[in-house]
Amino acid sequence: MQASDVYSKYPGNDPSVLIPILQDVQEVYGYVPEEELHNIAKHTRLPVSRVFGVATFYNQFRLTPLGKNVIRVCRGTACHVKGSLDILTTLETELGIKAGGTTRDGQFTIETVACMGACSIAPVISINDEFFGGLTVKEVQKLIASRRAEKSE
Amino acid sequence: MTITINNKEVWANPGETILTVAQREGVHIPTLCYLKNLTPTGSCRICVVEVEGQRSLVPSCAFPVAEGMKIQTNSPQVRRARKTIVELLIANHPQDCLVCVRNGNCELQKLAEQYEVRDHRYQGERRKAKIDLASPSIERDPEKCILCGRCVRVCHEVQNVGAIDFVRRGFHSTVAPAMDGSLNTIACVFCGQCVVVCPVGALREKGSQKGVWEAINNPQKHVVAQIAPAVRVALGEEFGMEPGSIVTGKITAALRRLGVDRVFDTNFGADLTIIEEAHELLHRVNHKGVLPLLSSCSPGWVKYVEHFYPDLLPHVSTCKSPHEMEGAMIKSYYAQKVGIDPKDVFVVSIMPCIAKKFESQRPELADEYQDVDAVLTTRELARMIKAAGIDFAKLSEENFDDPMGESTGAAAIFGTSGGVLEAALRSAHYYLTGKDMDQIEFSSVRGLAGVREATVTINGLTLRVAAVSGLKNVDKFLEGIRTGDSPYHFIEVMACPNGCINGGGQPIPSDPEKVRKRIESLYAIDRSLPKRASHHNESIIKLYKEFLGEPNGHKAHELLHTEFTERGVE
Incomplete structure (x- = not known):
């Protein structure tokens, strides 16, 4: 269309x-x-x-294009208890953007969501349609590095 | 039906709101977001009342009456709720009342006083937002905004401009132009109706007082002031006088006390406008020119055409507005006459209008220098008079200076919707027949309605005319012109409802009753003057003889007429 x-x-x-x-x-x-x-x-x-x-x-409307990698950070209660705020700030520092923003090169967008319904593997993030659970700050940094590498390939 | 308000039985019509009935019965209920005749939103909740049988308090501005309803408007529960609402409103409001332009005239301040708010019970997170200072007419300060939405409704429902709306949601809500733009770069016509209805200091005029003080204090500058028709019947309100008080002579005196060198009357410029515009109309009628002719006195209206109907600009009279004509005459005719270099002349117009501030900066409204250097609103003049320690009410009346102090009754009524039309007809009649009409008052184009029409036959020439005020009312006329079936010859349009008398620069708060009294006083001025048609103004006759030559002639065109700019809506 x-x-x-x-x-x-x-x-x-x-x-x-x-x-x-x-x-x-x-x-x-x-x-x-x-x-x-x-x-x-x-x-x-x-x-x-x-x-x-x-x-x-309405939250459903976006006025800026989404990045190639849309990272959704779960900020639900369970994830919060398991340190999702650290995950979020790590992502924000690594990518140099705030939640809701998109990097200048159009590669990454960070969004927060209320709950993904995967509390048993908290803290959870998703990148496009892929889910990652039980994350630590280190692992998040690695994830971003590998996605960056994919871009330069 | 019968309802009970505060234990007293009163009569109510089905469909009325509790607030409407209470107001009629003299029961005061405070309001913030409510605006008479516009969609009630019930969003601020300050007008809540207790209704027997209702689970919670209801907003009286939006709640319809029902048979046998029992209402308490001032119960302890109601007062407590209202106090909390005020406390919550000020939790997110800058605490800078002392330095706010609305200090002493702020609805939020009054409510805090009325409900005995004595401390900041809630310390909320503050909204951070930039002040939009870019336009020459309006300043927008989102931090002071209490989101009542009155400006939004006036802009959409009365003016049909839609320059601003609610943006985002929740804590991040603001009132802003599209794309969070500046009023200066969008299709805002600067009518200032939003400023008049703003209960706080979030929308205000761009101040011009500083520049005027500087000019007054500069010995090099020859400061010439002129005052619009609508100012003289409104300024008194700022000094506690009755609405409609005619204070022309006091304004003249006050301006001299402020240090202004000459005080002229914009009514002189209005008479001059009529000579030019009546000739333009008759020329168009007699030479199959573009018709209908649309008036061009109201700068908000002119900008509206430039934004939304640029294809109709050839219909707009090329006449400059009265104060711009007068500015041009001050810097040429007058400066020459008294032997002052026009570069040393500083013209300040005192107007009921904030669109005039933008207008005065239009590059096309200049010869070598801008025709008008500064525009003060009625409110700003009041502030200057107060700052100078002048006891306005005690001033004795003084006359205007020559050679631009004389005016006729036709000029006085420029300040109200229909006045320009009536004044133009008085002179058109004279030009067509060589004599004045027996019945000089056109009652059919007078009144408070947004649209008035008339058909006038002069010497076999039939003219269909209309007076329109409030921009929403003008669209059907403009659509008619577009489709080619407009029967009109002349349409007077004023951007503000009821015309300049209710302009964006007039005293706040405004209400229909005050506006009606101001209008009555303008007609009283008209009736009181020995000359009631512009072509009898001796000073104008002299001006043409000594300086301009023929009406609509070469020199008149050069100095008194202008051109317009097509502007987008984006």
Whole structure:
């Protein structure tokens, strides 16, 4: 699907289609680019401030592209007790970004999630669709190093 | 139906909210997020009341009445809840009341006083945000914002601009332009209605007082002030006078006490505008020019067209707004007359408007120098008068200076929606028939409604005209022009509801009753003047004879007319 298909799918001048359009545009790009926020505003005849307001209200919408490696850090209770805050700060220091951010080279994104439902192997992180449990700070550093190496290969 | 408020039975209509009924019955309920006639959001909760049978307190601004309802508006439970709400609001609010522009005129401050908040019971984490100082008209300070949303509703529902909205959620919520941009780089028209409804100091005008003080204190500078029609019936409120008090002579006196060298009247510029605009209208009508002609006095409105309807710019009158015309005349005609180098002349306009601040910096509104050097709002002038220790109420009245002090009744009514239209018709009649109309007042274009229309026949020429105020009301007229079926010849548009009289630079708080009284006073000024049509202004006749030549002539075009810029919405 392309962005132009999204707009032909929904009637113009109809503010009620705002959220479905945002979802479909995100489907196309993996995020909602700024230019598309303006296009959505034109299509729905809403002020762009409202489109931006809605897009920033819901956590499901991203306004920046995701990195190649999306790292999700579980910050649930069990993981917290098992030291997930250290895991998170290690990742943030290693990659030079804060949770929610993406590295400049577009390789890594860090996100936090409430619970992954894998408390028995806490602390847990996932990188894209792969899960890693029982982690230590050292192991996290190794993981990042190996992903970096993959990039340079 | 009958309901009971504080043990007293009162009459209520089905569908009304508790707040509406209470206000009518003289029962005071505090509000913050509530704005009359706009969607109630019930978000601030300060208006909570106790309703018998309800599990918890309910927001009276959004809660409809029901038969037999029993309401307590000031019970211990209600007072406790309201106090906690204020305590929570100030937990996240900068504690800098002493240095805030709204010190002494802040709704949050008043509530803290009213509910006897005496300490900071909750010390919340503060929101950190940059102040948006980039625009020449409006400053936006998100740290002071209490998220009541009044500005958002005015901007969307009344002005149809939608420059700002709620962004993000929870603790990170702010009110901001799209992409967290600056008001200066987005499609904000600077009408300032958001500033007028802001209960705190989060939205405020960009101050120009410092530059004016500097000019006054600089012996090199010849400072010339001019005051807009709407200022003279509003400034008194800042000094505790009755709304609608006419304080023209006191303002003139106060400006001289402040050290201004000459005090002129923008009403002179308004009369001049009418001469030019009436000629422009008749020229367009007689020569099959672009019609309808849209007025160009309101800089918020002009910017609105530039952003949202740039294809219709040829419809907008090329006339500069009255204070800009007058600025141009001060720096040419007047400077020449008194033998002062225009570079030493400093023109300060006192306006009910903050869009005028942006307007005065437009590069096209300059000859060699900007036509107007600084714009002060009604509020800013009040602050300067207070700072100078002038007892405003005790000042005796003084007259304006020549040669730009004379004005007619037609100019006085510029300050209210419909006034420019009425003034233009008075002179158009004269130009078409050679005599004044018997009935000089057009009641059909007067009133508080956002849209008034009339059809006028002069000497066989039928003119369809309309006066529109509040930008939301103008869209259907503009769509009509786009589709080619607009029957109108002239449409006067003012960005602010009811016109300049309710402008973004007027005293805060504003309410419809105050606005109505200010309007009445403008019409009273009109009635009180011996001359009520712009073409009878002797000083203007002299100005054309000595300096400008013909209305709409070459020199007039060079100095009194302007051009517009297409601006995007991004």
